[in-house]
Amino acid sequence: METNAKIIIVGAGISGLATALALHRLGIKSLVLESSDKLRAAGIAFTTWTNAWRSLDALGIGQSLRQQHELLLGINTFSTVTGNLTSYVSFTTKGKHGDHEVRCVKRKVLLEALAKELPNGTIRYSSKVVSIQDSDFLKLVHLSDGSVLKAKVLIGCDGVNSVVAKSLGFKKPSLIGRSAIRGCAYYNQGHGFEPKFQLFVGNGVRYGIIPCDNSAVYWFFTWYPSSQEYKMVEGADQLKLKQFVLSKLGKVSDQIQGVIEDTGVEEIVYSPLGYRPPLQILTGDIYKDNVCVAGDACHPMTPDLGQGGCSALEDGVILAKCLANAFLEKSDHPTKGSSENEDDNVKIRSSLNDYAKKRRWRAFDLISTGYMLGFLQECNWFGMQFLREKVLSAFLAGFFLSKADVNPTELMLTA
Template sequence: MESSNENIVIVGGGIAGLSLALALHRLGIRSLVLESSESLRVTGSAFNTWTNGWRALDALGIADSLRSQHYQLFRHIVTSTTSGVVTAKVSYGEHEVRCVKRRVLLETLANELPSNTIRFSSKVVSIQTSGYLKVVHLADGSTFMAKVLIGCEGVNSIVARWLGFNKPSFTKRFGIRGFVQFKENHCLNQEFLQFNGHGYRYGIVPCDATNIYWFFSFSPSNQEEELLQNPMKIKEFVLKNLGQVQDHIKTIFEETKVEDIICSHLRYRPPWEYLWGKISKDNVCVAGDALHPMTPDTGQGACSALEDAIILGKCLSEVFSPRSSKKQDKTKAEEHKRIETSLKKYAKDRKWRAIDLITTAYFVGFIQQSDGKVISLIRDKVMAPFLAKLRLKAAQFDCGSLWT
């Protein structure tokens, strides 16, 4: 069985884990990524990447490559599916917004990393403490001794549980996501189209000239929940509940292959858990969905994971960068203390950002998906532009460059 010592072990090879590994690599720091899957986890279709996400991608040095493969979106249009009337048009102005294909991002990140950075088929089953190190045990019997352990393995993070966080709460809403590729130009404008109806909310976002990402969120009845086990039934359910929309919108859903549709519970971490919970403890911390699982209503899940990577990378560079290492001859105790301090700095930086994003996303989702007559009326007549602008506010964050 394999056993080795590592400075930094990252659990999870998704967006947060690979982005952090690349941030560290840019800073001259080696890390090891333990990914439970046999290959890159490229499911999940696509996701909106807002200005704050592009700032982080610029810091990683891969933004221009991704820009060349994805449309820039220029405005957000909200339509009521009960009346068919447009309720809001919000220009993105100076904001940069693109819908990025998950596969393209993960492959771009992986290709920028040294070949021995990612270890696939590496499921973490337990974590122990041995002196100043964390011992990471894998399902295949292998063990890794880490000076720093970082959980980036999503909403069911074993590292987050080690830190004392509860499992994320279920919102009683489900999210259906789909991805469709047309043989010819789909002819959609470069816009984010959102539709609100009686308890349903869905959106359509072009990635490029032929690829379209869409989502559909709702709170199912017991009978509807049973249908979610059958992909064909899921597609039929979506088509049945599109409301009053034009035929070319329906065609997008009709043309989506069943195998390109996924359905999942929408979960979040209650903001108050951060008031007494610990994002970091000793030489362990979390990032990405392991840190701040949130509903997708502001499109900030992936963007905030990219922010985490840049900020955590800079904090760890204070201990592990070649320049920092040459400055001090540290004892193990001194080094461990510096690690703990750097992670506390990261945790302090991200705590209130996580609270803000989770709260905003939950509020936006609650209002947009409400089935109540009064709230629906207020939403469509008054709040639609305000809710759309909340996304732009969340996207103003600047994580800075890796060297500042």
């Protein structure tokens, strides 16, 4: 059975739902294909920086999410070697483009907020894409259940192992030799933490403690595992992962250690870290004809800058604005001798080319900066501890704000 859809989005993650909602706000219908049988909320939480909040406001869900997540006032950076505070960067200062805004948002809450605003039937679950074919000006999307969908535009938001990215010639993301363990502790009577991002660096590890609201505290832990550690964590259960993190914390307060101890094992996840090499972003095809990629399908990056989910929200708003130029504007002067499909295809290609131009260097910048941050904060070269703690600490922390301080007009949802 074949079904027609103007715009098909593969993947109901952050970028897929943000793109669908941005298109909906502009009066453009889309169909989102999700391979699982329900909304997937893996990932626990993530820091949402200023650019994310400007995107969420454009999507019309910023205010409701603010009511559920605490405003963070700044970032404290500590040495795990000495236990000393090495820098403090305030989030209450003004940036080049206005006030900063930083919160830690639960992924499940964000995805549900995005999905709730979409018209019924926009998300089609249990719809795994197995192959993509050309058919004149359309793309034929073959699903595992045997059905075939026809699309004027195909958008890949299907994560790091994207089928759509593969069809554009992108390789799988490269592992960088680092790993991450994440978790969240819950306190019915309140956690007692100040509304601040607390970052700990030293002894080859980097970890953070971030309150989401009055009861939830999210944490992450990244490091370069030795070959022995890698073998251990690859096959370890969640209890062993928890014990491993506790053994690596260094000199920290009992309150910080308590967050890891108070985390239920079911709330702990492990993953090796990867990224798309920046040169692939510059030389690869973010779009081709009527196909493009966004979010992790386009620019998977290390978590060190906290921009993976934030830039995915940016992608959704900017991509929808670009596509609106193709779907909302009627040409008064069609190309002589061309069909309606040919004219539509020309406008779609122009819109996706515009999107690729806007996102290519932005993705290159975020991937490169995040990789540099992780390397400098976790490497143990001679003299690096002194440079980090006495010279670079505030400078490195400042990248969190500067890279999120985008021009608000770029994220206003107008065609």
